[in-house]
Amino acid sequence: MPGRRALLALAAALALQLAGCGWERLYADPQSGPASAELRAIKVLPISERIGQRLELALREALNPTGEPTKPLYTLRTTLYYSLSSLGIQSQGTATLGKIDATASCYLSQNSTGQYLTNFTIHEQNSFELNPNQYSTVVGEDDAQTRSVAELNQEIVRRLTLFMEQRVAGNAAKKVEGAP
Numbered sequence: 001m002p003g004r005r006a007l008l009a010l011a012a013a014l015a016l017q018l019a020g021c022g023w024e025r026l027y028a029d030p031q032s033g034p035a036s037a038e039l040r041a042i043k044v045l046p047i048s049e050r051i052g053q054r055l056e057l058a059l060r061e062a063l064n065p066t067g068e069p070t071k072p073l074y075t076l077r078t079t080l081y082y083s084l085s086s087l088g089i090q091s092q093g094t095a096t097l098g099k100i101d102a103t104a105s106c107y108l109s110q111n112s113t114g115q116y117l118t119n120f121t122i123h124e125q126n127s128f129e130l131n132p133n134q135y136s137t138v139v140g141e142d143d144a145q146t147r148s149v150a151e152l153n154q155e156i157v158r159r160l161t162l163f164m165e166q167r168v169a170g171n172a173a174k175k176v177e178g179a180p
Contacts, residue, residue, distance in 0.1 A: 038164040039157075040064040042108070043072035051102065051145050052080045058153040063160070074117070076160075077107045084141070086130065098141060099127045102148040106156055108163070118163050124151045 042063050047056045055078065064070065080102065087097040107119045126147045128140035 037070075038073070038168060039160060040068060040070040041073040042160065043075050043111075045075060045077050047078050047080050049080065049082060051082055051149060052078075054145070054149045055080060055104065055152055058149055059156060062153055062157045073111055075109050075111055077109070078156075079105045081105075087127070096130055097127055098130050098137070098144070099125060100141070100144045100148055101125055102145075102152060104152050104156065106159075108160065117167075118159075120159055122152055122155045122159075124148045124155075126151075 040063060044056055044059045044063065047053065059076070059078075081104075083101045085099045085101070087099050101123070102125075103121060103123045105119070105121045108117045109115060110117055126144040128144040129137070131137050131140070
């Protein structure tokens with residue numbers, strides 16, 4: 001079966017090419033990458049408001065999921081702006097949809113020098129249904145806050161992971177070149 005052999009050879013060649021391309025999963029588990037020790041060394045400062053406390057706890061858990069005691073080398077300051085608005089106004093003047101806007105501005109600094117290393121801003125929106133039943137509205141708003149925190153957390157950790165991986169790779173390159 002020469003056709004089958006050719007197909008297997010082609011598949012092997014493609015696999016070898018992909019193995020050396022430097023491809024990495026963008027949303028990989030940050031603890032499995034080369035920057036995991038650096039991520040564990042980030043101290044997350046308190047964030048105001050209840051939604052900020054949720055984000056703070058989520059970040060601490062995501063950056064150091066094992067809770068391993070680590071000397072903080074970096075400090076993450078996060079300012080969270082949160083607003084609630086009503087959308088979907090009916091002809092009677094009542095709203096049917098609520099919208100949460102959450103914007104997180106993050107600043108990462110190095111503790112030894114106080115120098116800012118990176119900063120970025122992330123914005124997330126989530127909506128929820130406004131019902132005549134107040135309880136379901138409160139539950140819907142809480143769920144929208146939970147989704148906002150999860151999305152902000154994921155994006156902040158992703159950006160910090162990419163930054164730390166680049167930083168670790170840059171430091172490794174300097175060591176190879178013999179630079180201090």
